[in-house]
Amino acid sequence: MSYAPAHCRIAPAPPVHPPEKVRGGGGAEGLLQIKWDPLPRSKWGDNSISYILYFRLKSDDAINGQWQKVKTKQTYHYTVVGLDFYYLPYTVKVQAINKKGPGPNSTEAIVYSAEKLPDATPTFLSAVAVNATAGRVKWIRVNNTRETAGGAVGGYKINYWPEGPQCKGGGDLEAGATSVNISGDVGEALVVGLHPWSAYCLNIQFYNAAGLSLKTDNYYLKTTGFPPKLYPNYVTVMSHGSDSVRLLWKGVSVQSEEEPIRGYKALYWNITEDIRAARVVDFGMSQTGVIHGIKKNKIYRLVMLAYNKGGNGNKSMNVFFTLEHLMKGGVLNLIRQAAGQYEILLTLVKRENSNGMAMS
Numbered sequence: 001m002s003y004a005p006a007h008c009r010i011a012p013a014p015p016v017h018p019p020e021k022v023r024g025g026g027g028a029e030g031l032l033q034i035k036w037d038p039l040p041r042s043k044w045g046d047n048s049i050s051y052i053l054y055f056r057l058k059s060d061d062a063i064n065g066q067w068q069k070v071k072t073k074q075t076y077h078y079t080v081v082g083l084d085f086y087y088l089p090y091t092v093k094v095q096a097i098n099k100k101g102p103g104p105n106s107t108e109a110i111v112y113s114a115e116k117l118p119d120a121t122p123t124f125l126s127a128v129a130v131n132a133t134a135g136r137v138k139w140i141r142v143n144n145t146r147e148t149a150g151g152a153v154g155g156y157k158i159n160y161w162p163e164g165p166q167c168k169g170g171g172d173l174e175a176g177a178t179s180v181n182i183s184g185d186v187g188e189a190l191v192v193g194l195h196p197w198s199a200y201c202l203n204i205q206f207y208n209a210a211g212l213s214l215k216t217d218n219y220y221l222k223t224t225g226f227p228p229k230l231y232p233n234y235v236t237v238m239s240h241g242s243d244s245v246r247l248l249w250k251g252v253s254v255q256s257e258e259e260p261i262r263g264y265k266a267l268y269w270n271i272t273e274d275i276r277a278a279r280v281v282d283f284g285m286s287q288t289g290v291i292h293g294i295k296k297n298k299i300y301r302l303v304m305l306a307y308n309k310g311g312n313g314n315k316s317m318n319v320f321f322t323l324e325h326l327m328k329g330g331v332l333n334l335i336r337q338a339a340g341q342y343e344i345l346l347t348l349v350k351r352e353n354s355n356g357m358a359m360s
Contacts, residue, residue, distance in 0.1 A: 012045060012046040012047075012098065012099065012100050013045045013046075013100050014045055014097070014098060014100045014101035014102060014103050015039065015043060015044060015045045015049060015095075015096040015097070015098060015102075015103030015104075016043070016045065016103060016104070017039065017043045017096075017103065017104070018094070018095060018096065018103060018104045018105055018106040018107075019036045019037060019038070019039050019051065019075075019094045019095070019096055019106050020036070020037050020106065021036060021037045022034070022035075022036045022092055022093065022094055022106050022107070022109040022111075023035055023036070023109060023111065024092065024109075024111035024112075025111055025112045025113075025114070026114060026209055027078060027114040028114060029083060029086060029114050029115070029116045029117065029210055030080055030081060030082055030083045030085070030086065030113075030114065030116075031078050031079065031080060031081065031113065031114045032055065032078070032079050032080075032081045032085075032090055032111065032113045032114070033076070033077075033078050033111075033114065034053060034055065034076065034077050034078075034079075034092055034094075034111055035075060035076040036051075036075055036076075036094050036106070037075065038075045039051075039096045043096075044096070044098060045098055045100065045103070046098035046099055046100060047098075048098065048099075049096045049097060049098045050071055050072065050073050050096070050097050050098075051071070051072055051073070051074075051075070051094055051095070051096055051097070052069060052070070052071050052094070052095050052096075052097055052102060053069070053070045053071075053072065053077050053092070053093075053094050054067045054068070054069055054092070054093050054094070054095075054105070055067070055068055055070075055079075055090050055091065055092045055093075055111075056068060056090065056091055057085075057088060057089075057090055057091075058088075058089040058090055058091045058110060071097075081113050083116065085113055086113060086114060086115060086116040086146075086150065086151065087112055087113060087114070087115045087116070087146050087150070087151035087152070088112065088113050088146075089110050089111070089112055090110070090111050090112070090113065091108050091109075091110060092108065092109050092110070092111045093105045093106050093107070093108045093109070094106045112151075114151075114209075114210065115150050115151025115152065115208045115209045115210040116150040116151065116210055117150060117210045117211050117212075117213070118142070118148075118149055118150040118151075118206050118207070118208055118210070118211075118212075118213040119148075119150065119213070120142045120143070120148050120149065120150075120206060120213060121142070121204075121205070121206060121213045121214050121215070121216055122139040122140060122141060122142055122156060122204050122205075122206050122213075122216060123139060123140035123216070124139050124204060124216050124217065124219050125138040125139050125140060125187075126138045127202060127219050127220065127221040128221070129221065129222060129223045129224050129309075130190065130311075131223075131224060131227065131309070131310050131311035132194075132196035132197075132223055132224050132225060132226050132227055132259075132310035132311055133192060133193060133194050133195070133196060133223065133311075134190055134191060134192045134193075134194060134223075135190075135191050135194060135200070135221045135223060136188060136189070136190055136191075137158055137188060137189050137190075137191060137202065137204070137221070138187060138188040139156070139187055139188070139204050139216075140187065141153075141185060141186070141187045142206045142213075144185050149206075149208055150208055150210060151208040151209060151210060152208060152209065153184070153185045153206075153208065154183070154206075154207045154208040154209060155181055155182050155183040155184055155186070155206075155207060156181075156182045156186065156189070156204055156205065156206055156207070157179055157180070157181050157182070157204070157205040157206075157207055157212060158179065158180050158182065158189060158191060158202055158203075158204055159174070159177040159178070159179045159202060159203050159204075159205070159215070160177060160178055160179075160180075160191060160200050160201065160202035160221070161173050161174055161176060161177040161178065161200065161201060161202075162195075162198060162199065162200055163199065163200065163201040164199050165199065165220050165222075167201035167218035167219060167220050168218070169201060169203070169218045173201075181207075191221075194223050195223065196223055196224065196225055196226050196257065196310065197223065197224070197225050197226075197257060198222070198223050199220070199221075199222050200220070200221045200222070200223070201218045201219065201220055201221070202218065202219055202221060203215040203216045203217065203218050203219070204216045224259050224308075224309040224310045224311075225257050225258050225259040225308075225309070225310050226255075226257050226258045226259070226310050227258070227259070227307065227308060227310040227311040227312055227313045228252055228254075228255070228258060228261065228305075228306040228307065228308060228310075228313030228314065229255050229258065229313065229314060230252040230253065230255065230306070230313065230314070231252065231304065231305055231306065231313060231314045231315055231316040232249040232250060232251060232252060232264060232287075232304040232305070232306060232316050233249065233250045233316070234248075234249060234250045235247065235248070235249045235302070235304050235316055235317075235319050236248040236249070237302065237319060237321040239323070239324065240290055241290075241292075243292060243293060243294055243295070243323070244290050244291060244292045244293075244294060245290070245291050245294055245321065245323065246288065246289070246290050246291075247266060247283075247288060247289050247290070247291065247302075247304075248287070248288050249264070249287055249288075249304050249316075250287070251264065251287050251306070252306045252313070258308065258310065259308035259309040259310045260308055260309075261285070261306050261307075261308050262285075262307055262308045262309065263282060263283060263284045263285050263306070263307060264282075264283050264284070264285070264286070264287070264289075264304060264305070264306050264307070265280055265281065265282050265283070265304070265305055265306075265307060265312070266280070266281045266283065266289070266291060266302060266303075266304055267279070267280050267302065267303050267304075267305070267315070268281075268291060268300050268301065268302040268303075269300065269301055270298055270299070270300060270301075271299045271300065271301050271320070279293075294322075294323045295323065296322075296323050296324075297322070297323075298322060298323070299320060299321075299322055300320070300321055300322065301318050301319070301320055302318070302319045302320075302321065303315040303316050303317070303318060303319070304316040
């Protein structure tokens with residue numbers, strides 16, 4: 001025997017849950033923007049609800065401050081607080097209300113009024129080429145205070161374009177500028193992707209959530225020539241001491257549009273690691289040098305490169321060595337002395353041979 005399902009109707013009642021995730025901030029200058037999540041339909045307690053928003057300026061005597069009250073059916077509210085009240089904290093809470101009465105207040109939240117366009121600009125310090133394709137720009141930061149920054153520090157914007165030392169800017173030159181944004185309260189940045197042997201002009205702007213400050217004056221930056229295209233040849237490793245080896249190599253000549261050679265570097269690392277773990281030794285303009293700290297029964301990989309003002313040049317072919325031996329053809333003897341790295345060595349030998357590269 002079956003029965004029809006019973007139905008019962010619950011009488012309307014005030015909401016028993018508060019709205020959640022009260023938040024805000026941003027918006028146009030002079031506004032206070034507040035938002036919250038809508039109360040789920042299952043928690044209304046009736047067929048319809050509204051919201052009552054309370055807010056007041058947060059201060060030391062806020063306990064005695066007057067709450068401002070707004071009733072709305074929306075889940076957001078914008079109110080004009082005035083230009084003088086930019087980026088100030090307000091205490092905010094929200095409650096739901098239906099025909100039977102109001103529900104509980106939400107947890108109080110702190111919401112900031114909108115920021116204003118910044119009046120301050122950074123002070124330029126320097127713009128110096130790091131290599132052929134990058135330059136480092138430095139400036140004095142805008143003070144991270146409400147009054148100076150117009151709110152919270154957002155970051156800095158560097159605008160740069162190709163132009164000679166006069167750096168007049170304006171017109172089509174600056175209209176085609178490339179810009180890079182640097183987030184945070186910082187005083188320098190690396191500008192990359194420049195062209196070698198090229199002249200640039202640049203200016204800097206500060207920004208917060210409301211927008212950009214005025215630009216600084218224009219300043220000059222010139223990149224260097226190309227780094228070395230050639231790499232050192234005839235790299236030889238010889239025994240030297242109980243924990244050291246001596247290197248010999250043939251230097252490189254300067255090619256067209258390259259900066260003069262400033263020196264040579266060796267990069268070496270254990271073959272169980274990768275090049276990111278490489279130790280770097282700078283030998284200056286010498287074409288021989290000693291590497292210390294080499295351990296017994298370890299196989300090392302080594303490359304050489306030349307460098308100049310334009311940066312590091314191309315790397316030489318790999319050279320494999322141990323403290324006792326340069327790896328030429330005597331691979332079998334070396335394997336016997338470094339048995340723990342047998343499989344790694346065989347893999348390297350096969351890889352080098354398959355690429356048609358002789359170990360030297």
